[in-house]
Amino acid sequence: MLEAALTGGFWISVLQIIAIDILLGGDNAIVIALACRRLPEKQRRQGIFWGVVGAIGLRVILIFFALQLLAIPFLKIVGGALLLWIGVKLLQPESEGEHGQVDGSTHLFGAIRTIIIADAVMSLDNVIAVAAAAKGDLTLVIFGILVSIPIVVWGSKFVLKLMDRLPVVITFGGALLGWIAGDMLLGDAVIKPYVAGLPGWLKYAASVTGACSVVMVGTWLARRAMRPRAVEVLSSGRHVGGGDGK
Amino acid sequence: MLKVLVPVDGSANSDRVIDHLMREHGSGEAVELHLLNVQIPVDSGHARMFVSGGDVEAYHREEGMQALRKAREKLDAADMTYTWHVAVGHVADTIVRLARELDCDRIVMGTHGRSALTHLLLGSVASEVSRSASVPVMLVK
Numbered sequence: 500m501l502e503a504a505l506t507g508g509f510w511i512s513v514l515q516i517i518a519i520d521i522l523l524g525g526d527n528a529i530v531i532a533l534a535c536r537r538l539p540e541k542q543r544r545q546g547i548f549w550g551v552v553g554a555i556g557l558r559v560i561l562i563f564f565a566l567q568l569l570a571i572p573f574l575k576i577v578g579g580a581l582l583l584w585i586g587v588k589l590l591q592p593e594s595e596g597e598h599g600q601v602d603g604s605t606h607l608f609g610a611i612r613t614i615i616i617a618d619a620v621m622s623l624d625n626v627i628a629v630a631a632a633a634k635g636d637l638t639l640v641i642f643g644i645l646v647s648i649p650i651v652v653w654g655s656k657f658v659l660k661l662m663d664r665l666p667v668v669i670t671f672g673g674a675l676l677g678w679i680a681g682d683m684l685l686g687d688a689v690i691k692p693y694v695a696g697l698p699g700w701l702k703y704a705a706s707v708t709g710a711c712s713v714v715m716v717g718t719w720l721a722r723r724a725m726r727p728r729a730v731e732v733l734s735s736g737r738h739v740g741g742g743d744g745k
Numbered sequence: 746m747l748k749v750l751v752p753v754d755g756s757a758n759s760d761r762v763i764d765h766l767m768r769e770h771g772s773g774e775a776v777e778l779h780l781l782n783v784q785i786p787v788d789s790g791h792a793r794m795f796v797s798g799g800d801v802e803a804y805h806r807e808e809g810m811q812a813l814r815k816a817r818e819k820l821d822a823a824d825m826t827y828t829w830h831v832a833v834g835h836v837a838d839t840i841v842r843l844a845r846e847l848d849c850d851r852i853v854m855g856t857h858g859r860s861a862l863t864h865l866l867l868g869s870v871a872s873e874v875s876r877s878a879s880v881p882v883m884l885v886k
Contacts, residue, residue: 529787533796533804617795659785663836664870730842733784733806733831738817740824 512639515632515675520647522589522672523625525658527554527651530621534613542607550614554651557618558644561626566640569630575687578627579680583713585624586676589669590717592724628676631683673717674710681709748777750849752840752874755782755812758855762885763816766853767823778820778827779847782812783839805833837873844880853883 531550535543568574625647633639650658662669685694685705694701751766753759770776784805809831820827832839844852856871875882 526787530795533787533800536800536804613795620795659787663785664873666835730839730846731833732843733802733809733833735828735830737828738821738826740821740826 509636509639512632512634512636513642515679516629516639516643517646518672518675519625519628519632520643520650521654521658521661522669522675523585523621523628524647524650525655525662527618527621528653528655529659530617531614532655534610534617537605538607538610542610546607546610546614549611550618551652553611553615554618554622555644555648557615557622558626558647561619561622562630562640562644565626565630566635569635570688572688575683576689578631579684579687579709581624581627582631582676582680582683583709585628586673586680586713587717587720589676590673590714590721592721628679631679634682634686670714670718673713677709677711677713678706679709680713681705681707684709746775746777747851748779748847748849750779750781750840750844750847750852751816752781752783752852752854752870753813753816754855755815756855756857758857758885760815760819762853762855763819765885767819767825770825778825779843779849780813780816780820780827780829781840781843782809782829782831783836784809784831784833785836786833802833806831837870837877840870840874841878844878849880851881851883852878853885856884856886 528551531547531554535546535550538546565578569578629640629643629647633643682702682705684690685702749766751762753762766776766778770778787801787804813829813831817827817829830843832843840852840854843849852874854871854874857869871882871884875884
């Protein structure tokens, strides 16, 4: 661990993990808030609190399993493939008509159930990405979880704004996930022996291939899904006063 | 009649925009005011899977009305006529497009929103709007 800390690779992993936490953790808090919308005020605060606690707890549990599982042959290949998919999905614009049929629950238990399922799914992609970026370094794994906490608790509005003001951040995030995925694929117990004797640049070639394929497939799909549409006005109204020019 | 689109985000800066408009148009010159709050869509990624479209929409509407509240109170108090809109989308893009759709003559908006940090890191919506709008953009500090 100490040796790793002294090389540049450590700090690159740190930056990667922060970027992943921001990109994949931002919507967690929003989903929690939305799931609790229909609860009475007092229960809503309880629901949000336990939802956030659950999101963080699930990250800790999932990352523990992820680290164990990734040592098993083939599972890094699965993880790498999942990461490529997560990257491509990140690049897709929001689309209409694809909403789940789950309406916000009006009672605390129902809301918490929605939150736990949502937390599990949302933590999973974050955990796979963080585990891949950390490459088994426990310091980095713990760091990744610690960084994601403030983002889950407070960061959602900022992450939304970030993506609104600088859409290129999303493309960058997709590329980053592809990059990590390429690296992870080569690290699988099955593939490792074959690449062990090959030159070091192969690792970068795999990463570059991963990054490029995510960005290309992602933008291609996004462009196909995009259609020009009118400004989406949710509601509007008019107030007629007597004080101004008639 | 002069048609003005006024993007509002509920910040102190957008309050000053309303003050300015009231000083300028409160009496005398007739003006058609269109207040607009744009909500950034949250239903990218996961919200889509776990929350119904109606809930997301209701959330956006609530937040939008909240952002418009202070501006509307000011105009109501002055008994001025105005139209308000809550829209969802990319903020600068939506402002520019609605200005075109409503055929506005001018956009009047604040230079910065609520958070100084966001402004510092991301630049302002105002500068993006003034770059891409096809009508004059007036900025109020």
